[in-house]
Amino acid sequence: xKGGSAGSExxxxxxxxxxxxxxxxxxxxxxxxxxxxxxxxxxxVGGGAVLVPLLVTALKVPQHHAHxxxxxxxxxxxxxxxxxxxxxxxVNWALAAQLAMGSMVxxxxxxxxxxxxxxxxxxxxxxxFLLLIAVKMLxx
Amino acid sequence: xxIALGLALGLGTGLVGGLMGLGGGTLLVPALxxxxxxxxxxxxxxxxxxxxxxxxxxxxxxxxxxxxRLQTVAWVAPGAVxxxxxxxSLATGLDGAVLSxxxxxMLLVMSGLLLAxxxxx
Numbered sequence: 001x002k003g004g005s006a007g008s009e010x011x012x013x014x015x016x017x018x019x020x021x022x023x024x025x026x027x028x029x030x031x032x033x034x035x036x037x038x039x040x041x042x043x044x045v046g047g048g049a050v051l052v053p054l055l056v057t058a059l060k061v062p063q064h065h066a067h068x069x070x071x072x073x074x075x076x077x078x079x080x081x082x083x084x085x086x087x088x089x090x091v092n093w094a095l096a097a098q099l100a101m102g103s104m105v106x107x108x109x110x111x112x113x114x115x116x117x118x119x120x121x122x123x124x125x126x127x128x129f130l131l132l133i134a135v136k137m138l139x140x
Numbered sequence: 141x142x143i144a145l146g147l148a149l150g151l152g153t154g155l156v157g158g159l160m161g162l163g164g165g166t167l168l169v170p171a172l173x174x175x176x177x178x179x180x181x182x183x184x185x186x187x188x189x190x191x192x193x194x195x196x197x198x199x200x201x202x203x204x205x206x207x208x209r210l211q212t213v214a215w216v217a218p219g220a221v222x223x224x225x226x227x228x229s230l231a232t233g234l235d236g237a238v239l240s241x242x243x244x245x246m247l248l249v250m251s252g253l254l255l256a257x258x259x260x261x
Contacts, residue, residue, distance in 0.1 A: 041227020045165025106154020
């Protein structure tokens with residue numbers, strides 16, 4: 001799937017530095033995806049809460065790239081999950097549209113803000129954030 | 141629900157989503173259940189619809205600033221989408237309270253992973 005383009009100077013089949021390429025890493029990637037998808041479908045979230053931790057620990061994606069990559073994967077998961085909920089009548093479109101108007105602005109600001117945050121702060125901040133929600137959900 | 145509350149809730153989840161690489165569902169589902177009083181299933185359905193739109197806009201923004209690894213997306217996404225269908229189908233047969241506990245337990249494990257190790261730049 002990564003056959004060199006005609007103008008490329010890199011030798012055919014050479015492994016790029018970007019992302020995962022070896023069989024073990026590919027297997028890991030598929031497993032991470034499966035685990036994340038299952039969680040996402042079960043709980044109705046895009047899966048980023050599970051995806052970012054797994055990308056940085058299991059797949060060794062650098063912290064800032066993990067957050068961006070996570071969002072790109074979530075697009076596909078959410079797009080696939082929405083019809084399942086919609087056919088059960090579990091989507092209130094008017095409410096969703098209203099929320100989305102605000103979130104589209106917020107997400108652009110957030111992505112730009114991320115570039116200014118050091119990796120260690122992103123990682124620890126995300127960890128604390130998940131811990132708080134976990135406690136809330138388990139206690140509630 | 142009040143329009144101002146809806147926009148504010150959307151803006152807040154979007155901001156955290158873009159910053160943290162989340163679609164925003166992790167915040168939105170609890171907010172819709174606890175603040176707006178939706179039932180768990182409806183909250184999840186609405187959340188996922190919002191997440192689909194938010195993450196698309198967020199992913200485009202991240203791609204433009206060079207923080208998306210397309211190769212990683214290519215290997216992780218297919219399994220995720222396939223199991224997403226499976227999970228969504230299973231969810232309809234599960235009690236809302238059980239779903240909340242699964243949600244909480246999974247996040248607890250993930251927070252442990254992040255708080256333990258050191259990040260790569």
